[in-house]
Amino acid sequence: xxxxxxxxxxxxxxxxxxxxxxxxxxxxxxxxxxxxxxxxxxxxxxxxxxxxxxxxxxxxxxxxxxxxxxxxxxxxxxxxxxxxxxxxxxxxxxxxxxxxxxxxxxxxxxxxxxxxxxxxxxxxxxxxxxxxxxxxxxxxxxxxxxxxxxxxxxxxxxxxxxxxxxxxxxxxxxxxxxxxxxxxxxxxxxxxxxxxxxxxxxxxxxxxxxxxxxxxxxxxxxxxxxxxxxxxxxxxxxxxxxxxxxxxxxxxxxxxxxxxxxxxxxxxxxxxxxxxxxxxxxxxxxxxxxxxx
Amino acid sequence: xxxxxxxxxxxxxxxxxxxxxxxxxxxxxxxxxxxxxxxxxxxxxxxxxxxxxxxxxxxxxxxxxxxxxxxxxxxxxxxxxxxxxxxxxxxxxxxxxxxxxxxxxxxxxxxxxxxxxxxxxxxxxxxxxxxxxxxxxxxxxxxxxxxxxxxxxxxxxxxxxxxxxxxxxxxxxxxxxxxxxxxxxxxxxxxxxxxxxxxxxxxxxxxxxxxxxxxxxxxxxxxxxxxxxxxxxxxxxxxxxxxxxxxxxxxxxxxxxxxxxxxxxxxxxxxxxxxxxxxxxxxxxxxxxxxxxxxxxxxxxxxxxxxxxxxxxxxxxxxxxxxxxxxxxxxxxxxxxxxxxxxxxxxxxxxxxxxx
Numbered sequence: 001x002x003x004x005x006x007x008x009x010x011x012x013x014x015x016x017x018x019x020x021x022x023x024x025x026x027x028x029x030x031x032x033x034x035x036x037x038x039x040x041x042x043x044x045x046x047x048x049x050x051x052x053x054x055x056x057x058x059x060x061x062x063x064x065x066x067x068x069x070x071x072x073x074x075x076x077x078x079x080x081x082x083x084x085x086x087x088x089x090x091x092x093x094x095x096x097x098x099x100x101x102x103x104x105x106x107x108x109x110x111x112x113x114x115x116x117x118x119x120x121x122x123x124x125x126x127x128x129x130x131x132x133x134x135x136x137x138x139x140x141x142x143x144x145x146x147x148x149x150x151x152x153x154x155x156x157x158x159x160x161x162x163x164x165x166x167x168x169x170x171x172x173x174x175x176x177x178x179x180x181x182x183x184x185x186x187x188x189x190x191x192x193x194x195x196x197x198x199x200x201x202x203x204x205x206x207x208x209x210x211x212x213x214x215x216x217x218x219x220x221x222x223x224x225x226x227x228x229x230x231x232x233x234x235x236x237x238x239x240x241x242x243x244x245x246x247x248x249x250x251x252x253x254x255x256x257x258x259x260x261x262x263x264x265x266x267x268x269x270x271x272x273x274x275x276x277x278x279x280x281x282x283x284x285x286x287x288x289x290x291x292x293x
Numbered sequence: 294x295x296x297x298x299x300x301x302x303x304x305x306x307x308x309x310x311x312x313x314x315x316x317x318x319x320x321x322x323x324x325x326x327x328x329x330x331x332x333x334x335x336x337x338x339x340x341x342x343x344x345x346x347x348x349x350x351x352x353x354x355x356x357x358x359x360x361x362x363x364x365x366x367x368x369x370x371x372x373x374x375x376x377x378x379x380x381x382x383x384x385x386x387x388x389x390x391x392x393x394x395x396x397x398x399x400x401x402x403x404x405x406x407x408x409x410x411x412x413x414x415x416x417x418x419x420x421x422x423x424x425x426x427x428x429x430x431x432x433x434x435x436x437x438x439x440x441x442x443x444x445x446x447x448x449x450x451x452x453x454x455x456x457x458x459x460x461x462x463x464x465x466x467x468x469x470x471x472x473x474x475x476x477x478x479x480x481x482x483x484x485x486x487x488x489x490x491x492x493x494x495x496x497x498x499x500x501x502x503x504x505x506x507x508x509x510x511x512x513x514x515x516x517x518x519x520x521x522x523x524x525x526x527x528x529x530x531x532x533x534x535x536x537x538x539x540x541x542x543x544x545x546x547x548x549x550x551x552x553x554x555x556x557x558x559x560x561x562x563x564x565x566x567x568x569x570x571x572x573x574x575x576x577x578x579x580x581x582x583x584x585x586x587x588x589x590x591x592x593x594x595x596x597x598x599x600x601x602x603x604x605x606x607x608x609x610x611x612x613x614x615x616x617x618x619x620x621x622x623x624x625x626x627x628x629x630x631x632x633x634x635x636x637x638x639x640x641x642x643x644x645x646x647x648x649x
Contacts, residue, residue, distance in 0.1 A: 191346055192379035194366045196393035196444055206392070210383045 032270075038263035060264030070248055070265075077245035078272065080159070081227035084166045088223045089216065091167060092174040097208065100182035101190070119172060127232045130165045134237065161237030162244070169233060170226050174219035181215025182208060217284035221277050228269065228276075245269060295480040296357030296370060296447035297322040298343060303352035305338050312338040314504045315352070320482060322357075322447075325474050327483040327491040330501035331527070336484045339501075340450050343482065345369045357447060372446035374454045378437040380425045386436055387412070387421030393444035411439040431462045438473070448480045455490065467494055488528050492516070500524045516574075520560065522646050525572040530604075530616050532578065535570040535648065538563055546645040551611050552589055557643030568648045577642035578617035580605060581635045582628065588637035591615055593628040603627065607634060 005013035040056045048054065064070055099108040118126060133140050134156035141153040156164075185208060193203045209216065234244035249269070252262030298320040305313040313335040320326045328336040341347050342354055345366035354361045356370060372393070380389050388395075390411050391404035399407070405421075412418050415435035425433065434454065441449055451470075455463045471494045474481045485491050491498045492512040500507040500515065500523070508520040519525035526533065536550025546559035548571050555571040563569055581588065591607040596619070603624050605617040617636055619627050628634050 186377070186379070188375050188377055188379040189381065191366070192373070192375060192381075193392070193396075194346075195344055195371070195373045196440070197367045197396040198392070199367060199396075202396060206395075207381065 035263045035267060038260050039267050040264075041260055043258045043260045060261045061268070063261060064265055064268060070245075073243050073248060074245050074268070077228055077269075080162070080242075080244075081224050084163060084170070084227040085220050085224045087163060088167045088170055088174045089220060092171055092178060092219070093216075096175055096178040096182055097204075100179050101185070101187060115172060115175065123169060124232050124236075126169065127165050127236050130161070130168065130233075131236050134161050134164065155239070157237055158239035158242045161239075162234050162242050165233035165237040166227050166230060169230070170223045173222040173226060177215040177218040177222070178212055179215075181212040185211045213284045214286045217280055217286045221280050224276050224280070225273050228273065294322045295478055297324075297355075298326075298448055298480065298482065299353075299355035299358075300339070300342075301353045301355065303339075303342060303349045303354060305335070305342060305347065306350045311504050313342070313349075316506045317352075318499060318506065318509060320480060321496075322480055323478045325471065325481045325483065325494055325496045327485060327495040327498045328501060329485055329488055329491040329498050329528070332486055333503075334501040335504040336486075336501050337452055340373070340452055340482065340484050343448070344371050344373050344450055370447035371450055372441040372444055372448075373450040373452065374437050374441050376452045376454065376456060378433055378454070380433060380437060380440070382425050384425070385421065386417075386423050386425065386428070389425065389436060390421075390439045390443050392440065397444070407443060408439075411443055414442075415439045430458055431466065434458065434466060438470075442473075442477065442479070446479060448482060449474075451481060451483045453485055456485075456487075463490075470494060492528070500527060502527070518560075519572070519644065519646070522570060522572070522648060525644065525646060530575050532573045532575065532615055533570050534573075534613075535568070538565050538567050538569050538645070538647075540565060545640050548645055552609060552613070553587075555587075555643065556640035557645040558641065560644060560646045562647040563645050564647070569645050570648060571643050571645050573638045573643045575604060575616040575618040576602070577638045578615075579637050580617050580619060580628065581637065582632070584635050585637055588635040589615070591634055591636055593630055593632045593634050595630055596624075596627055598624075605634075607636065 004016065007013075008016065039060050040058070042053060042055075042057055042059060044051075044053060064074065095111070099111055103111065132138055135141075136153050136155060136157075140156065141150070144150045145153065189207055189211070190203055193207050198206065229246060230244065231246045231250065234242060234247060238244065245265070246269070249262050249265045252258045252265060256262070300316055300318045303313060303316050304311070316339075328339060330336045338347070342349055343356070343361075345361060345364060345368075348362070361369060381392065384392065387405060387408040390408040391399075394404045394407060408421055409418070412420055415438060417432060417435060417439075420428070420432070420436075425436070428436065437454065455466050455470075458466060467490060470481075470483075483491070483494065492515070495512055497509060497511055498515055499509045502523045508515065508524045510518070510520070515524060515528050519528060522533070525531050534548065534550050534552050534555050536548040536552075536555075539547050539549045539554065541547070541559050541563065544559055545556050546563050546569065547554050547556045548569055550570075557571045557573070584590070589609055591609045594606045594608055597604045597606065602618045602620060605619055605627065607615045607617065609615055615636060
C-alpha cells in the first residue's frame with residue numbers, strides 16, 4: 001500500500017484505496033452480513049417482523065441437519081464436485097503439459113483458440129448444447145448405437161450428464177493455471193530426470209507436478225467452487241436423482257419463499273467453499289499469495 | 294574399462310538444416326575426449342545424440358559397441374552434466390544426488406548412504422540436507438557432478454559445465470574434473486568453446502566447425518599440426534599468408550602471395566597451382582630491427598603483455614595484421630609503437646594448408 005501512495009500520490013492513492021474499500025464493503029461484506037442476519041432469524045409474516053417471535057435462532061441450520069433429503073443432497077454435492085474437480089484435472093493435465101512442453105508454439109496457439117472460442121458463447125447455451133448431445137434420441141446415443149457399442153439408448157441425463165457438462169464448462173479454469181505453471185518449468189529439468197533413468201510417470205510425479213503444484217491447486221480450487229456453486233448444468237443435464245444443493249437454495253428463495261432458510265443453506269455452502277480452499281492449499285502446501293499469482 | 298563411444302556416419306538435420314554433417318568418430322573407453330568449436334557448430338547436438346535426447350537423421354551411435362538405435366535416453370549407460378546444471382530446485386542436495394538411485398528403486402537408507410559417500414568425494418560432507426539454492430556456484434557444480442556419477446555411468450557427457458564459473462574456480466574445477474576422470478576411469482566426453490579448457494584437460498580433442506568435423510587429435514598435435522585452416526586459426530593464435538602454391542620440394546611448399554613468397558611444411562592436399570596459405574604461430578616468428586632475406590616489413594602497433602610472453606601486434610605494408618610473441622627476457626629490447634620491424638620464420642615451423 002505504501003508503494004501505491006508512492007506511485008500515485010496521497011490524493012489519487014487514497015481515492016483508489018477508498019474505491020476498493022467501498023466496493024468490498026458494499027458488494028461483498030454487506031450482502032454477506034445481511035445473509036448471516038437473515039439466516040439467523042425465523043421466517044415470519046410481514047406483520048410479525050420486529051415482534052416477539054423475531055429473535056435470533058439456529059433453527060434454519062438445524063433444519064438442514066434434520067432434513068435427511070437435504071442433508072444427502074448437500075453431501076452428494078460435495079463429493080460430486082470433488083469428482084468434477086478430479087475428472088477435470090485428469091482431462092486437463094495432459095492437455096496443459098502437451099501445450100506447455102510438447103506442442104510447437106503454433107499448435108499450442110491453435111489449441112488455445114479451439115478451447116476458448118466455445119467460451120464466447122453463454123454458459124446456458126453451451127450447456128444446452130450438451131443437453132442436445134446427450135438427449136435420449138440425441139447424437140451420442142445414435143452414434144453409439146450405430147457403432148454397435150450399445151443395443152438401446154442410454155439415459156445420460158443425471159449424474160453422468162452433470163459430470164460431463166461441468167467438466168466441459170470449467171476446463172479452462174483448470175487449464176490456464178496448470179499450463180502457466182508448467183510452462184515456467186525449464187525443459188532441461190525433464191531431460192536431466194530422463195537422463196538419470198526416470199520413466200515418464202516418474203518424471204511427472206517427481207519433477208513436473210511438484211513444480212506445477214501451485215497451478216494445480218489454483219485450478220482445483222476454482223473448479224471445485226464453480227462446480228459446487230453451479231446451477232445451470234444440474235438444472236439442465238440432471239435428473240431428479242442428481243439434484244444439486246444450489247437447486248435447493250434456489251427453491252427456498254424463489255419457490256418456497258423462505259429467504260431465511262435459503263440464506264442459512266447458502267451460508268453452509270459458503271463455509272464449505274472456504275474449508276475446501278484451505279484444505280486444498282494445506283494439502284498442496286501452497287499459500288494464498290501463490291494462488292493469487 | 295568403461296565403454297567406448299562410436300559415431301558412424303552420423304548426420305543430424307533439423308527441418309532441412311544440417312546441425313551435424315556426416316561424421317564419424319571413435320572415443321576410447323576411459324578417454325577424456327573433448328569436442329571443441331564455436332557456438333552453433335553442432336557440438337551440443339552430438340552430445341544430445343549420444344545421450345539419446347534426439348535420434349540421428351542418418352548413421353548410428355554405438356556405446357560399448359552396442360547400437361543405441363531405439364534405446365531411449367533413460368536406458369542408456371550415459372549421464373549428462375548440463376550447461377545450466379539442471380539441479381532439481383525442489384529437492385534437497387542428497388535427494389538430487391540420489392535421484393538416479395531412487396529411479397532404480399534402491400531403498401531409501403541405501404540411497405542416503407550412497408549420497409553421503411558422494412558428498413565426501415566432492416568435498417561437501419554434511420551438505421545433504423541443504424537446498425540447492427543455498428549453495429554457491431562451485432558447490433552446485435560439484436553436486437551436479439555427484440548426481441551424474443551416482444548412477445555409475447559408463448560415459449559422462451559434459452556440456453560446457455564450467456562456463457558459468459569465474460576464472461579461478463574454473464581452473465580449479467578443470468584440475469578436479471581431470472583428476473576425477475583418472476580416478477573413476479569413466480569415459481568423459483566434454484563439450485567446450487574454450488580451447489584452453491579443451492587443450493588442458495583432454496586426451497584427445499575433436500574440432501568442429503559448422504557441423505563438420507575438422508580434426509581429431511591430441512592437444513599437442515592439434516596445435517603443432519592443424520589439419521585444416523579452420524583448426525589452425527581456431528586453436529591458438531596464428532598468422533596467415535594466403536596465395537598460390539608455386540612449387541613443393543621435399544615436403545616443403547612455397548606459397549606466392551601479395552606479401553611475397555613464404556615456405557612451410559606442406560599439409561595433405563597441397564598441390565602446385567592450388568590456393569593455400571602459410572600458417573605461422575606467433576612464437577615461431579622472429580622480430581628484427583634490420584632487414585633480412587625472406588623477411589616481411591611491418592609497422593609495430595602495440596605490445597600486449599600477457600604474463601609469460603608479450604604479444605607484438607604489427608601491420609604489414611599491405612595492411613595485414615600480424616602477431617609475434619616476444620619472450621619476457623627480450624622485452625626490454627622490444628620495438629616501440631610506430632617503429633619499422635622485419636618479421637621472419639623458418640619453413641620448418643610454418644605449415645602450408647590447402648584452402649578448400
